[in-house]
Amino acid sequence: MITFSSLSLREELTQAVTEMGFETPTPIQAKVIPHLLNEPTDIIGLAQTGTGKTAAFGLPLLHHMDVERRDVQALVLSPTRELCMQIQEEFKKYSKHMRGLKTTAVYGGVPIGGQIRELKTNPQVVVATPGRLIDLLERKALSLESVQYIVLDEADEMLNMGFREDIDFILKSTLARQYTWLFSATMNNEVRGIAKRFMSEWKEYSVAAANTTNENIDHQYYVTQRHLRFETLQRLLDFTPGIYGIIFVRTKQDCQEIAEKLMKQGYHVSPLHGDMDQKMRSKVMERFKNKSLQAIVATDVAARGIDVNDITHVINVELPDDPEVYTHRSGRTARAGKSGICMSIVTPKEIGTIRQIERLVKQRFTKCDIPDGAEVVRKRLFYYLEQIETAKPQKNFADVYLQTIHDRFEEMEKDELIKRLIWLQLKETIDSYQHADDLNAGFGAQDKGAADRSVRLFINVGTKDGIDSSEKLIRFITETTDLETNLISRITVREMASFFNVPPNAAEFIKETLASKKHKGRKIRIDEAEQKPRDRDNRDRDFSSNNRGRDRNSDSRGSSRSSGSRAHSNDLNKSSDGFPKRKAPKRDRKF
DSSP states (O other): OOOGGGSOOOHHHHHHHHHTTOOSOOHHHHHHHHHHHHSOOEEEEEOOTTSOHHHHHHHHHHHTOOTTOOSOOEEEEOSSHHHHHHHHHHHHHHTTTOTTOOEEEEOSSSOHHHHHHHHTTOOSEEEEOHHHHHHHHHTTSOOOTTOOEEEETTHHHHHHTTOHHHHHHHHHHOTTOOEEEEEESOOOHHHHHHHHHHOSSEEEEEOOOHHHHOTTEEEEEEEOOGGGHHHHHHHHHHTSTTOOEEEEOSSHHHHHHHHHHHHHTTBOEEEEOTTSOHHHHHHHHHHHHTTSSSEEEEOTTGGGGOOOSOOOEEEESSOOSSHHHHHHHHTTSSOTTOOEEEEEEEOGGGHHHHHHHHHHHTOOOEEOOOOOHHHHHHHHHHHHHHHHHHOOOOTTHHHHHHHHHHHHTTTSOHHHHHHHHHHHHHHHHHHHHTTOOOOSTTOSTTSTTGGGGOEEEEESOOGGGTOOSHHHHHHHHHHHHOOOGGGOEEEEEOSSOEEEEEOHHHHHHHHHHHTTOEETTEEOOEEETTSOOTTOOHHHHHHHHHHHTTTHHHHHHHHHHHHHHHHHTTTSEEOTTSSEEOOOOSSOBOO
């Protein structure tokens, strides 16, 4: 068995690694480190996040540094500020006994002046994001003339972020470069293209993704309609008290919007994405690590620098476009030998993607029902009871307050007191979920009684626009919104407008989604049929009034049924964003 002490690392590095508690290298470290110590060449290392890549290239890199020289000998490129800072911190730990060695990290989001001053101290190793590095080169604050070693960490992610031209420019600027070490989670054509252009004969080392062999991750998926994703997320958070996790979304806009909606409703979360400045991102990570936050809502790029071992849950609000990105996400949980759960919210159309990911991670996923209201209340009750059982009051609490408590409730029966205490704790949850809807896929127009819970919508497209059949209208709506066809019913197509019914919880989502779309160059206008659509031109108003009599029966029925639905769901008030909105909590909501 290979151990760090058996490697031919310089003594100062071996001492530091031992003090950090590392004894045996990870698979990627065991393959790469001996080779780079004894016969350094160009290499490609394929390994997922969390497999120890930083030490795999960092220890050999520091081993080869000449501490007597006062110039930049090694350059490490990383895609994000967080990862850049993380690599720099690891390098400091490894090299703490190497006198004369200095490393510096340069990245965007902070004033450049301080980093220029740091570079004037003549570090041997620079860790950088591509954009800030080029900025420094253009200011002539840094020279790459003496760089012999260059490391591309998370190369696939840098290319995904659009850094290809920057990487080309940087590699062309390192004229003295002798060795290029490329590390990536995947080996796509773009990554291989970089290798072919800038690397001589290389050796390739690959280890299985951490998640393909991590049996401690319970992979779960919940099937719902697209417009119910947010409400499903809330349901899962409420069903998982004590969660400490990461909620993954695709875009920075989704990240900000979902986090803000959750925060307004009392959840202890915060967004983490690339548009936030470094000070704010650092503050969010500090709050997350000390568990002031129970979850962060993050994009894949922003999460690259997160290194936390106690994460219990990962929730995918949407599956990533690349199934391999799923392994990055799920790998944030079940670290250091612990167990974890990865939940994915999917639509029926995405079941095929789940099957692809199953083949990739070589594990069968569990299809779970989205819990109903009673299940949420019951789960939170058990959690609260467990908290009471394991609570450890301060030693002087009984001496100071017990007599007062006893005097106040002396006449009250024990069971009555317990009932009232638990009711106070669970009242908000019970109120929210007393009439909770079924969020599982299948709830919609085909369900029994669904027509009695529908809203009738008007849309300003019809036969004159090429929408000359119910099938074409359904296709237009589903392709634009990605909703399921069975949600749409009672379709009426006319010359210049059409009408259709959808469940109440889909109506606002459709209106919001289609309001920003155009059909054949004309802006879509959509509203509830019983209301006058805003900003409608005279032609549409005339058309609507001329046909109102002929459609009065169906519209009045739709209006009545819509009102009935709202009365039935009086615990969930619809907000302007189209998602059900809970009552404002009287206290912070911990889920």
